[in-house]
Each structure stands twice: as C-alpha cells, then as structure tokens.
Amino acid sequence: MTQAFRIENGGLINKDKKLSFKFNGKTYFGYEGDTLASALLANGVHLVGRSFKYHRPRGFFGAGVDEPYAVVQLYRNGETEPNIKATEQELFEGLEAKSVNCWPSVNFDIGAINNFLKIFLPAGFYYKTFMWPKSFWYRIYEPFIRKAAGLGVASTKHDNERYEHKYEYCDLLIAGSGPSGLASAYAAAKNGAKVILAEDKPRFGGSLLTSDVNIGNQSGKDWAEGIIAELKTMPNVVVKNRSQIFGYYDHNMLVMSEKVSDHLPSTKKYHPNKRLWYIRAKEVLISSGSIERPIVFGNNDTPGVMLSSAAKEYLKVYGVLVGRKPLVFTNNDSGYETAIEFKKHGVDPVVLDSRKNAESEIIDEAKNLGINIKNSHVVVAAQGYKKVKSADIASISEDKKQLGKIENIQCDCICVSGFWTPTIHLASQSGNKTKYKEEIDAFVPGQSKQNEITLGAANGVFSLNETLKTSFKAGSELSKKITENDNEIAIPNVVEKKSSQHDKFWCVPLPEGKNYKRFLDFQNDVAVSDVEIALREGYRSIEHVKRYTTLGMATDQGKTSNLNGLQLVSEIENKVVPSVGHTTFRPPYTPVSIGAIVGREVGKHSKPTRKSPMHEWHKKNKAVFVDAGVWLRPRYYKKGNENLFEASKREAKNVRTNVGVCDVTTLGKIDVKGPDAAELLNRVYTNAWLKLPVGKARYGVMLREDGIVMDDGTTTRISENHYHMTTTTAQAANVLSHLEYYLQLVWPELNVNVVSTTEQWAGAAIAGPKSRDLLQKLFPNSDVSNEGLPFMGYTEGDLFGVKARIFRISFSGELAYEVNVESDYGNFMWEKIIEIGEEFNIQPYGTEALSTLRIEMGHVAGSELDGRTIPYDNALEGLVSKKKDFIGKRSLQRSAFTAENRQRIVGVVPLDKQTSIPEGSHLVKDDKAKLPNPKLGHVSASCWSVEHDNPFSLAILKDGKNMIGQKLFAMSPLKNKVIPVEIVSSHYVDPKGERVRS
Amino acid sequence: MLYINCPHCGMRSQNEFSYGGDASVKRPELNKEVSDQEWDNFVYNRKSLRGKHLELWQHISGCRQWIKIERDTATHEIFRTFKADEEVA
Numbered sequence A: 001m002t003q004a005f006r007i008e009n010g011g012l013i014n015k016d017k018k019l020s021f022k023f024n025g026k027t028y029f030g031y032e033g034d035t036l037a038s039a040l041l042a043n044g045v046h047l048v049g050r051s052f053k054y055h056r057p058r059g060f061f062g063a064g065v066d067e068p069y070a071v072v073q074l075y076r077n078g079e080t081e082p083n084i085k086a087t088e089q090e091l092f093e094g095l096e097a098k099s100v101n102c103w104p105s106v107n108f109d110i111g112a113i114n115n116f117l118k119i120f121l122p123a124g125f126y127y128k129t130f131m132w133p134k135s136f137w138y139r140i141y142e143p144f145i146r147k148a149a150g151l152g153v154a155s156t157k158h159d160n161e162r163y164e165h166k167y168e169y170c171d172l173l174i175a176g177s178g179p180s181g182l183a184s185a186y187a188a189a190k191n192g193a194k195v196i197l198a199e200d201k202p203r204f205g206g207s208l209l210t211s212d213v214n215i216g217n218q219s220g221k222d223w224a225e226g227i228i229a230e231l232k233t234m235p236n237v238v239v240k241n242r243s244q245i246f247g248y249y250d251h252n253m254l255v256m257s258e259k260v261s262d263h264l265p266s267t268k269k270y271h272p273n274k275r276l277w278y279i280r281a282k283e284v285l286i287s288s289g290s291i292e293r294p295i296v297f298g299n300n301d302t303p304g305v306m307l308s309s310a311a312k313e314y315l316k317v318y319g320v321l322v323g324r325k326p327l328v329f330t331n332n333d334s335g336y337e338t339a340i341e342f343k344k345h346g347v348d349p350v351v352l353d354s355r356k357n358a359e360s361e362i363i364d365e366a367k368n369l370g371i372n373i374k375n376s377h378v379v380v381a382a383q384g385y386k387k388v389k390s391a392d393i394a395s396i397s398e399d400k401k402q403l404g405k406i407e408n409i410q411c412d413c414i415c416v417s418g419f420w421t422p423t424i425h426l427a428s429q430s431g432n433k434t435k436y437k438e439e440i441d442a443f444v445p446g447q448s449k450q451n452e453i454t455l456g457a458a459n460g461v462f463s464l465n466e467t468l469k470t471s472f473k474a475g476s477e478l479s480k481k482i483t484e485n486d487n488e489i490a491i492p493n494v495v496e497k498k499s500s501q502h503d504k505f506w507c508v509p510l511p512e513g514k515n516y517k518r519f520l521d522f523q524n525d526v527a528v529s530d531v532e533i534a535l536r537e538g539y540r541s542i543e544h545v546k547r548y549t550t551l552g553m554a555t556d557q558g559k560t561s562n563l564n565g566l567q568l569v570s571e572i573e574n575k576v577v578p579s580v581g582h583t584t585f586r587p588p589y590t591p592v593s594i595g596a597i598v599g600r601e602v603g604k605h606s607k608p609t610r611k612s613p614m615h616e617w618h619k620k621n622k623a624v625f626v627d628a629g630v631w632l633r634p635r636y637y638k639k640g641n642e643n644l645f646e647a648s649k650r651e652a653k654n655v656r657t658n659v660g661v662c663d664v665t666t667l668g669k670i671d672v673k674g675p676d677a678a679e680l681l682n683r684v685y686t687n688a689w690l691k692l693p694v695g696k697a698r699y700g701v702m703l704r705e706d707g708i709v710m711d712d713g714t715t716t717r718i719s720e721n722h723y724h725m726t727t728t729t730a731q732a733a734n735v736l737s738h739l740e741y742y743l744q745l746v747w748p749e750l751n752v753n754v755v756s757t758t759e760q761w762a763g764a765a766i767a768g769p770k771s772r773d774l775l776q777k778l779f780p781n782s783d784v785s786n787e788g789l790p791f792m793g794y795t796e797g798d799l800f801g802v803k804a805r806i807f808r809i810s811f812s813g814e815l816a817y818e819v820n821v822e823s824d825y826g827n828f829m830w831e832k833i834i835e836i837g838e839e840f841n842i843q844p845y846g847t848e849a850l851s852t853l854r855i856e857m858g859h860v861a862g863s864e865l866d867g868r869t870i871p872y873d874n875a876l877e878g879l880v881s882k883k884k885d886f887i888g889k890r891s892l893q894r895s896a897f898t899a900e901n902r903q904r905i906v907g908v909v910p911l912d913k914q915t916s917i918p919e920g921s922h923l924v925k926d927d928k929a930k931l932p933n934p935k936l937g938h939v940s941a942s943c944w945s946v947e948h949d950n951p952f953s954l955a956i957l958k959d960g961k962n963m964i965g966q967k968l969f970a971m972s973p974l975k976n977k978v979i980p981v982e983i984v985s986s987h988y989v990d991p992k993g994e995r996v997r998s
Numbered sequence B: 001m002l003y004i005n006c007p008h009c010g011m012r013s014q015n016e017f018s019y020g021g022d023a024s025v026k027r028p029e030l031n032k033e034v035s036d037q038e039w040d041n042f043v044y045n046r047k048s049l050r051g052k053h054l055e056l057w058q059h060i061s062g063c064r065q066w067i068k069i070e071r072d073t074a075t076h077e078i079f080r081t082f083k084a085d086e087e088v089a
Ligand SMILES: [Zn+2]
Pocket: B006, B007, B008, B009, B010, B059, B062, B063, B064, B065
C-alpha cells in the first residue's frame, strides 16, 4: 500500500522506520511517530466510524485530545481496549484497530437507517420514545439501546496489564509544555524549585510545533527542544510526556495519567501499562492552551470536514495532506496559516472568510502566495456522504442573516476555523470562577480558589510575546516565594506575525427550503434543531438543556461543542453568553482507564491479607480457608473426599466427645493499662467491672450510644492495672477507635492507655471434655484442676520453656481453655498441642465447626450482633447493670426497646428434622398469606446440630419470649424454600451451662 | 483529597484520617438525669451545616489521636486544626 497523501519532505516522523498496522482488517503502512489517525490519513482513509445516534459516517475532526469522532477499538498483545482516540493512539508495529458504532461494517451500517428516521429521534428521544408501553422496555427497547449505544466493547477477560500509583509532592506543577509551560517551568527550575512539567502528547512544545514563529533567533520548535533538553538535565525537574493531568481536586491535589506502554506493541517486562500520579503541588500553573472551535454549517459532520488547526498539524507534524483540493472556511486569521502551509506544499487551497475585509501580516502573506480568497463567503453545506466531494458556498450579508446565490465548488476537505476556545477545564475543576471574555467570545479563568494560575492561550492570551513574558514572570515569582532564589532570566526576543480581529460569527443560516443537519456536538449527534426543540419545550437552564439534548455529555466533554451550544441558547433566548453560563467541568478531562484508577489493588491485593503464625501448618494439613475480614482462617480441614458439611460435622462432633483445637489468633486483642482501667471498662461495658479480681476473666457486652450492641468479648485482669480485652475479629479496629474516642475526648481525666496487641499474641482454643487432661500434659507444672483454674479463671504457665497465658473461657460451650503465646511461638505451641493431644484424639477444627458449636449453644456472634439488636434481643439483659451508668444506657429506655413484644433470640428446628433452613429466611405465620406477608423475624445463623443430629437455627423473632413452642414457616424466596418449623429455646445444648464449669 | 494538618504529625493526606462527626456535640455527664429531648439531641440530631463546621477526625493511620478540624463543608477549606484538649476560640 502506498501512503498517497504523505508529502516528500517535512513532518517530525521517522521515515526510516516503516510500521505496518491493520484497520478494520486491512493492512496499511505508516511511520514511527505517526498516530493511528495520521497514518490512516496518509493512506487516504477518512471513514473511521459511525455516529452515536444516527450512525452517520464519521471521519477525523481534530488531531489530538479534542477529537470527537475517531474513537476506535484497539487490539494489542492479545487484549482489546475500547474508547481509544485514533488521534491520540501512537502507531506501533502490528497495531490493530476497528471502528465502533457500526454493524456489520463501517461501509455498510444497518444503524444508518436511524439517519433516515432522524425526524423520530429528536432531542430527548430516549425519554420520549422508550416510555410506552411499559412491557416493551425489557424485551425491545433496552436490547435495542444496548446494541446501539456505547463506544466499543469492554474486554471480558482478566486484564493482565499492570498499573501503578505514585504519590508525588512538588513546588510547581505545570500542565502543558507549550510556550507558556516551557517558559514558566524554565524560570521556576532556574530558581531551584521542584518542578513537574506534564505534556499529554508524545512531543513537547505544544503550538510551537506547528506555528511559524521565531524565539531567540531560532524556530519555535528548536527553542522548545533546547528548553526541554536543559530541563531534563536538572535534578529538581521532572519532565513527563504522554501524561495527562485529568483531575484537579481539593487542596491542590492533581491526578495525572501517564501512558507508559500504550505506544509499544507490548508492555515491557516489569513496566506498568499506565501510571497514575497523585500530585500535591504548592502552586499549579495551567498552560493547557486552547482548542479551535468549529463554525456550524450544513452537514458539517461529513468526513473530510475538520478543524483547520488539525489539518495544519497533520501537515507539519506528520507530513500528511488531509486533501488535495482543500477548502478553508474561517472567521479569523488561523485559517490562513493552514492555507499557507498547503500552498507551501504545492496544493492550492480556496479560503472562504466570513469577514468582509480583514488585513494583517498573515493575510498579506497568503495574498502574496496567490491564494484564492473569497471574503464575505461561507460554506452553506458540505456535499458527499462518506467523504466531502464538494461544498455549497454562498456570499453572506454583513448582518450574517442573508445568503447570496448558492454555488457548488469541488473540494475534498473543508478546514474550519471559528477562532479559539481556551482550555479552562482544570481551572474550573479547581473551583475557579471563570468569566466571559468578550474579545474572544469565550470563557477564561477568573478568581482562583486554590493556588492556581492559568497562562497563555488557556487564559485567552494568543500573542506569543505576551505569553512568554507573563509565563517567565509567573514561573520566576512563584518559585521565588518558595525557594527564595531570584535568578534573572533574559526573555528571548520573539518574531511572530500580527493577526487581525476575528469575526463573531459561528453558525451559517439555513438556505431557504433546505433542512441540513447542522451539528453542534459531533460525538453525541446533537444538532442545532435539537437545542431549538429543547428550548421550545421549555428547557431554560443550560444544565437542563445539556442533559435533555446530551449536548457536551459525550466522552469528549464538549471540547468542540460547548461554546457553540451556548451561543445558540443565548441567541434564541436573546441573552448574552455569560448570563446563560457554562456547564460545570468535572474530572476527568479525558477518559481514564479503569485499570489505572484501580492500580495494584486488584483481586487479593485490594486489601491486605493477614495470616496467623500457624497458617503454614493449616495449609499443610489440608485446611480450606475462608476470608474473615482481612484474615484468612481455616474453614475446615479436609479428610479424604469430605465436603464442607461432612468435615465440619466431624470436627464439631470431636469437640463434643474428645477435644479439638481452633486457631483463634484473629480475635481482636487490646491491652488496657492504667490506674483507671477498671473505671474505663465499667463505663464501656454494660456489666460491672470494678470488683473483678486479678486472675479472673469476665464476659462483657459494649453498646453504642444509641443502645445497639457494638461488640462482645472477654476481658481478663492480668495484674492490678493491666487488663487484656478481646473483641470479635470483625470489630477489633472499631473497638480500639471507640475506646480512644472516649479516652481522648470525653473522659480525658481517666488515666488509661489502650493499644492493640492482636498481632502480638497467637491463640489456640482447646475445647472438649478431654481438654483439661490435655492441658495438664501441656503445663505439667501448673495447677489446672477445676479448683486451681476454675471457669473464667486465668493463669500463666510454662509451655516447654515458652511463657503462656491460659484463660479458661469457652465459646463452644464445652470445658475449654484458650492458650496465648507470643506470636513467634505460635507454631511451636500449635504443634505441641497437636502432638500431645494425639492420645486424646485431638482434631483441629475450623470456623464452620466453631459456628456449629456456638449456634447450638445459643451463643451470639456477628450474625446476631448485626448493628440492629440491643442486649435484650440477644438474651443478654442479665449483663445490663441497673446500678451504674455506661455508654448507651440511656438509650435503652426508648419505648421501642422496652416494648412488651420486643424481638428476641430463639431457636428454630424444622418439623421434619431434615431440611436445613437457609440463613436469612423470614419467619411467617402463614406461608400462603397474601403478599406482602408480614415478617415476624429472620433466621440469623444455621447449623447441623451435632448433639441432636438434626438442623438447628438461631433467629431474631418478634415477641420471641412468648413464641417458644409455636409453629411457623421459614420462607426463603431466594432458595425457593418454605419450611414448617417449631420455635424452641436458643440454648439447644446444655441450657444450664454445666459443661463449661465441669 | 483534603490535606490535613495534624497538630501532632503535620501535613498528611485525608486517607490517613477517618471522620468522626460534629465536634461541638457534648456527651451528657454520666449518672445525670437526661431528658429524652436532650438525649436525642446528643445521639441523633445534627445540623447539616453549609459553611464553617467544627468536626472531629481521627488520625487512624498515623498518631491515632482524635483532633478537631474547622472546615468549610461547601468549599472544603480547612481554617484551623486543634488537638483534642485545645480550646477552640
Ligand atoms: Zn497525627
């Protein structure tokens, strides 16, 4: 394939390196340094997609971030990525891309029928069309919209690319490496400030790459290269290309997405695909430049119609002619610059200037080159379907209302310039109150809210000389404030051509009898007529018009459409643009990959994983793990072909008959120390704590101030002023914060310190009738008899040379102990317990068996302490002191909490003694009642009772106290189950609690 | 993301802190008779202020101290930060 539109000389691409690529299945060639867009244009390919709503053919409109059309699906290294702008995607060997929004192909698109039906798809068509009949929504409308909508297809595969996050701090962050960015960066860097200079394109220099100017006796481009080269050698400067600052957040925090690998055939080993930078900057200098805006005319979306600045960039940067018979349509001098470039490369353009007469150095140059210029002329409509073939042009009256005789002239592209729109997105995101600048018909930043300043074209300053002067000054003054250095910098002399005043003309009237679509928003297919309808239907606020018509709501955020939309609203409403106001700019400025936002926090890495010191033992012994908060805990230990149900039953049964051991390291542990420790506990827990002797443990319940149970656990008095508090695994962090809150803010007079010791202690629960025999063998020198170490007793022992804490506490309801040793000895302890326990038939048990044991005992846990229950609901009212005050006590007087028929914990057994009741089932009186069937309670936890060998559940039931013996139904629509059940006591095993004291 | 001057640690990013609500709320004293209205005001009733707001934050991933922050809820501007026991003038 030849690159028929590539010029012989010129461009900044590397013609020594030819690259092959595929677009829509066809192979083409381009050069290193091309974008996908420039390479396609070099091959004469203008048709790249179909529009969103009408499926009209779409070409290239811009040459960078402003591109509204050329969104493609990219295939790279076996992966696919949607929503890629062809104008930003750099070419690499073997690149593959496809058009989006077209089916079956870009050349023959069935959706284009919408174009002929466009009369039925006016503004608000989603709201109007798909409303009725309701039953059509799921079957017809939604599938239709889903198929038609979207800008590509997300990959369903796991993303194997790696994305990184980086945090950075700097004195000056400079967005954009055009003339103002370079000047301010240079000045600040010379003052020793820490500078980050970010450029979204691969090449530094911004407008200097394409403008015909001289700085310090060199071309603008050479000057830019020199500055960048010097900045790169400075240790206090970070210079980043392919890096888009897309968000400006509170307190001068900006986020930048750096494309590390997108321009390569595949990501290099150990490199990320993208790197997201969170940058906290003392000062932000926004040098984001400006974007040319279109003039609106008939069929202005036809492929071949593009911004004149884009045509110039394709020529000067990429050496590509976007056409051989160009028509330039302009209301200012920028169009002439493009025309001059064409002429210099042997192509004869025609210039239509909406102005009656304009004179400037630039126009003189065009005239001297013999360019055909037609003043007071406009393009009425582009002609051609998949590509511009000709243009209907006409003269226009001075008031811009009357068109002269329409004439058709041949052309193969139309380069449009409707003057320049400063890129104020970042300033606006920072909270800057932007203001309308009459001279340029556009908004510029006004009062800064944060430490931010906007310079150059982004601030509406289009003279290079002035831009350089203000930017050198800003860079040097802002850095001087921070570093206190003041190194003078000589401002280079500038040669630039003066331009004349632009014409405030933006929309060509429709000729009599013609109904051309005149598009404002090219990506969302919003035409002048759509906005007119919205206003006719009574929409006034620009925010409403935006949402109703979808103007400016596409992924390009209206970069080329916003101002013309405002112009239209203000004309129809007879208001001035500033009083219409512009819509709010929100981050991100350009689409950002989800992968980059997620970074390394993927899958297992989305939170830390905590493992107990015995983890490796569990793994070796076939533990199947379960996530418990951030911890990994053994759920059961698999023997042979056992499943979860069989294994947990075996393990629980062994605890009831012999002895079992469970890893309880994950329980939250807090050291409470100080002379007022008992007083703190007395205020935090609902029961009394002032008289707990040293060497004793007590079970406690703590409430939130609203009376709801927050957590439970045992706390042991280790010595006079030292208590060891345990919390549930899930609430450990919250309980610590809770204690700190009261100690630091509410009762600072209490002399107590709290600190988490969760990870300092490894814990093993030894439970079962044979646990004492085992304990005696583990601690031969300790008295662990029922008298020596009674229920809720505490002692310290010597575990073969390792200091251990021994608590006689029980969660399983059996005779049980908990042994703690310092974490590093955890595995030693565990192996000793297993080794010596062998003669007692010890088996390790996991969380599933642990649940079984506590459920059939009626011990509450997280599923009952669910943030909705008070002590009474959990049958814990016996632990609520009537004598003393404590956190949340006053709330327990609330009438709902003292109601006669208050909910309460009960046991639930299926009548058939066979069917397990799904957790979450609702308890109802009548399984056939009309919906909504009144819910009496819910099943909070279920198990297979190993003691009774039948299913057993706990439930929180309304008036539970008086419901024992009642027959109800457990209904689980999710599992499609209706189970007749009997309500029993929640203490299904050993209701008197004799075993724990045995 | 806010940039918070912890009075104990210095400037730190918001993600090291957790929010703790209105700092002007005072817990009724222990063992004191409290009317329903008073108690409800303490537990539940909060003003959703627009503007200057004195609030509690805990530096959970830092010094673990509870601190007071005077912040504008609309603009997120932080005016001052205080230690827990510092008087807010
Ligand atoms: Zn701190």
